Amino acid sequence: MQKSYRALAGKYARRYMMGINIKQNEPKITRRSFLQWTSALGATAAVYGCGGGDGDGPEEYETPVVPQEEYVMDRELAEVMGTHPHNCGGRCPFKFYVRDYGTPQARVAKLTSAGDIPRENSLEADEDISFVQTRACVRGYAQIKRTYSPDRLKYPLIQTKERGDITGFKRVSWDEALNKVADMVSDVYSRYDSGELPYVPMVAGPPNGLHNIMMFAGMPFMGFAEGAGSALSQYLGPTILPTGAPSFENMLFATIGSVGLMPGLAGGNSVYNYKDSDFIIQWGADPAVKEPNKTFFLTKAKEAGVPIVTIDAQYTDTAAMLSTGFPQYGIPQFIQVRPQTDSAIAVAMAYIIYKNGWHDDTFIKENCYGFYPTQDVGNDSDGNPFPVVEPPTHPGYVMSKLDFSFQTQITPDQHPFADPNLAGQPVHVPKGMSFVEYLDGLGVEKADKLDISNKEDAVVTWASQLSGVDKTTIRNLADAFAHAGDVFLENGNNGGQKTNNGMHSVWMMISLAAMCGHTVKQGGNLGVNSTDTASNP
Structure with missing residues (x-):
């Protein structure tokens, strides 16, 4: 039977006061007496804890950690499986515990990630990438806070003042909001129908399913037009076709245009291939923040000793936590570039690799189009004829x-x-349009502009001045890229490809990977964002 905590506290208090009175009659508190009393009190607390007792000695009592029926706070929580709406690539599964489930008053009381649920041999399984327990990150666990944030928009608002004035929004009913949208659609259609407009000024997905595929990549920002509106718009007349997605449009179309449809739309080789790589470059990618589902695989690669280098305009969490550098080639863990100058570094690497004969000539001739000319184009700047391949x-x-x-x-x-x-x-590749002609002309141009006789040094100097990366690092990157083995070049779907001409930046990374045959290597990648599903066939 559990005893009163008050009685136990009183016992300890009486003993403590007795000790003080005794010590007050002594000339001084000795080191020995101090240790005796503190040891006794510590041992008592260790043996009896904060449990019960009547002051007469130790006795059994119930532990407070044993589940007790009368202390269960809520038995009406429904367990519902789901995920979070963050478009990070992880979409980790959650178990939501919902109060008043199925009613308008339903509210999530707590949540757990699927990986929080123990399973047999979980420790051993956690060290294995063959079957991964998907665990949510801090952002995912903040879903309750995000859902019930007082700043969350819960009702339709209509602007009553000038556009941009946030004080002009007022709350309206759903019926009023839908009627407003319907009136606007009707208005633009009537202007098209009367001949005033050549098309219906709505952004809409085509009826071939592209908009459905793109929805996951951030297209819902288009609102009415990119949802139910897409199904309606095809009956209104000509509309504006979206060219991609704000998430990875440039990467998507650079990939399709150069190598065709890949797994995961714009995805390259799988994150499962990290472990087979000899060198991983996270170029403009920050999976530790943007795609946390990949961090486990990068961590396992790091533990296996795979060198990891991050190239980015800012010092990212991936650079801080997962990057190691490549000491063998003198490459630091983080290489900072000026925004939108990444392509200059990649071009300089390509120039070094080609001019030194480090490229995979067999792979290029068998699998690539446009690298070499397909007809006689004369000699290069050194007086040597350009290689010619069959078209x-x-x-x-x-x-x-x-x-x-x-x-x-x-x-x-x-x-x-x-x-x-x-x-x-x-x-045929049009004359002057092959990649080797471009590289050769680039060397001549930069040597003349910078007044540097060595064309390779001129190109590297140009890239260094533009990007802010020192020339030695650029040369070392090219050396490692060509000689380290299987290189997993990952060009993240972050800021680098979300800029003007971002598609060409991605295309340059794809070309760089193809130059050394990393596109199809077991531990390689084709120079775009990795996928967490099947690898590039």
């Missing part, structure tokens, strides 16, 4: 890329090369 032949059709199926042929009026009469004819 591919035209298949007689062009496949549409808009529906991501590559199974729909487009018509000649949609594309000048979609002509069956062209079947079997050679498809």
